[in-house]
Amino acid sequence: MKIGCPKEIKPQEFRVGMTPNAAQEAVNHGHEVLIETGAGDGSGFADDAYIAAGARILGTAEEVFATADMIVKVKEPQAGERKMLREGQLLFTYLHLAPDEAQTRDLLASGCTAIAYETVTDDNGGLPLLAPMSEVAGRLAPQVGAWTLQKANGGRGVLMGGVPGVPPANVVVIGGGVVGTHAARIAAGMGAEVTVLDRSLPRLRYLDDVFGGTFKTGYSSSGLVEELLPRADMVIGAVLIPGAAAPKLVTRAQLSSMKPGATLVDVAIDQGGCFETSHATTHQDPIYEVDGVMHYCVANMPGAVARTSTIALGNATMPFMLALADKGWKQACADDPHLLEGLNVHAGQLTYYAVGKALGIDVVSPQKVIKG
Structure with missing residues (x-):
C-alpha cells in the first residue's frame, strides 16, 4: 500500500502524522511511504530522517493526496485538503466530526473511508489513540x-x-x-x-x-x-x-x-x-x-509540545496503521472490533451513531458496511 503523510496546515499545528520510526516499520512491511517535504520539521524530524527510514519525499500535499492509498494525519483535514480526498481513499486521523458539520459533509461527498483516532476503542473501554x-x-x-x-x-x-x-x-x-x-x-x-x-x-x-x-x-x-x-x-x-x-x-x-x-x-x-x-x-x-x-x-493544545506529542501519538497509532496497510481497511476492521469503532465515514455514508445524532444525519451500521 502507498501510505501518504502530508504536512499539517492547521494554524500552529507542529505535529506530524508519521515519525521516521513509523515510516521505517511500514517500509519493512513492504509498503511505500510518501512524506510531504518539511512535514516533520515542526516536530524535529528532518526529511533526511524519513529518507534514511526508506520513505520517499514529495514536494507538495497535492502529490501526496493524489498518489497515496491511505492518508495518515494528526488533525482533521482542512477545507482545502478535503477537496483532495477521493473515492476509495482511506483517511486515518483525528476527525472530531460531531461539532463540525462542514467537515462531515465534505468527507461524505468525497467518497473516502475515514477512520477517526478518537473513536477507536480497547478491551478496557478506553480510547487508546486519544x-x-x-x-x-x-x-x-x-x-x-x-x-x-x-x-x-x-x-x-x-x-x-x-x-x-x-x-x-x-x-x-x-x-x-x-x-x-x-x-x-x-x-x-x-x-x-x-x-x-x-x-x-x-x-x-x-x-x-x-x-x-x-x-x-x-x-x-x-x-x-x-x-x-x-x-x-x-x-x-x-x-x-x-x-x-x-x-x-x-x-x-x-x-x-x-x-x-x-x-x-x-x-x-x-x-x-x-x-x-x-x-x-x-x-x-x-x-x-x-x-x-x-x-x-x-x-490543538498538544501541538505546543509537538515533539513529545508526535512520538506519543506515533507509538499508539503505529500498530493500527500497519494493520490497515497490511490487511486493507475492511479486513483489518473485521478482525478488530475496536478498530471498527473508529470507522466514521465510508463511501458517502456516515457510520458513527453519536455523530449522526449530533448532526441529524442518517447512520449506517459499520458492521453492515464491512460485510457489503
Missing part, C-alpha cells in the same frame, strides 16, 4: 491555565502554589478521566488546591485510592459546580463523550458568580467545548475574555 494526547493536554492544562492567570494576560494574578502566608490557587477539574487525572496531578504538583469532579463513583473511588490526599474529589452535579465556581481561580473542562459533542457544564449566566480574572481552560474544545462561552482559539491567539472571565480554548 489517550496519549489526552495525557499531554491534561498535563498542559494547568501550565497554560497558570500562564493565563498571570495579571499581564488578563488573569487574577494568582500564583498556583501561593507562597508562605498566601493561599494557593483553587482549581476545579470537571471530569476524572485521562485528561482530568493528569490535569489534577500536575495542578496539585504545582501546589494548587484541587478538586476533581466526576459522575462515576467507581472512578472517584479509584482516584481517592490512588491519589488520596493529593486532591479532593466530588460527585459532579450542577449544584456542586455552582457551589465551587465562586471559589475557583481556575476551572479545567475535561469531559468526554466518545465521538459526541461535549455537554455544556458551565453556562454564561454562571460566569457572573466567578472571580474577575478567573480562568477557564476547555480541553474539550475539539468536541465543541464544555463551557457555553467557549470557542476554539489558536496558539497564536489563545485566550479571550467573557464577562471578566478568561478563556483558554486552543483546539
Whole structure:
C-alpha cells in the first residue's frame, strides 16, 4: 500500500502524522511511504530522517493526496485538503466530526473511508489513540491555565502554589478521566488546591485510592459546580463523550458568580467545548475574555509540545496503521472490533451513531458496511 503523510496546515499545528520510526516499520512491511517535504520539521524530524527510514519525499500535499492509498494525519483535514480526498481513499486521523458539520459533509461527498483516532476503542473501554494526547493536554492544562492567570494576560494574578502566608490557587477539574487525572496531578504538583469532579463513583473511588490526599474529589452535579465556581481561580473542562459533542457544564449566566480574572481552560474544545462561552482559539491567539472571565480554548493544545506529542501519538497509532496497510481497511476492521469503532465515514455514508445524532444525519451500521 502507498501510505501518504502530508504536512499539517492547521494554524500552529507542529505535529506530524508519521515519525521516521513509523515510516521505517511500514517500509519493512513492504509498503511505500510518501512524506510531504518539511512535514516533520515542526516536530524535529528532518526529511533526511524519513529518507534514511526508506520513505520517499514529495514536494507538495497535492502529490501526496493524489498518489497515496491511505492518508495518515494528526488533525482533521482542512477545507482545502478535503477537496483532495477521493473515492476509495482511506483517511486515518483525528476527525472530531460531531461539532463540525462542514467537515462531515465534505468527507461524505468525497467518497473516502475515514477512520477517526478518537473513536477507536480497547478491551478496557478506553480510547487508546486519544489517550496519549489526552495525557499531554491534561498535563498542559494547568501550565497554560497558570500562564493565563498571570495579571499581564488578563488573569487574577494568582500564583498556583501561593507562597508562605498566601493561599494557593483553587482549581476545579470537571471530569476524572485521562485528561482530568493528569490535569489534577500536575495542578496539585504545582501546589494548587484541587478538586476533581466526576459522575462515576467507581472512578472517584479509584482516584481517592490512588491519589488520596493529593486532591479532593466530588460527585459532579450542577449544584456542586455552582457551589465551587465562586471559589475557583481556575476551572479545567475535561469531559468526554466518545465521538459526541461535549455537554455544556458551565453556562454564561454562571460566569457572573466567578472571580474577575478567573480562568477557564476547555480541553474539550475539539468536541465543541464544555463551557457555553467557549470557542476554539489558536496558539497564536489563545485566550479571550467573557464577562471578566478568561478563556483558554486552543483546539490543538498538544501541538505546543509537538515533539513529545508526535512520538506519543506515533507509538499508539503505529500498530493500527500497519494493520490497515497490511490487511486493507475492511479486513483489518473485521478482525478488530475496536478498530471498527473508529470507522466514521465510508463511501458517502456516515457510520458513527453519536455523530449522526449530533448532526441529524442518517447512520449506517459499520458492521453492515464491512460485510457489503
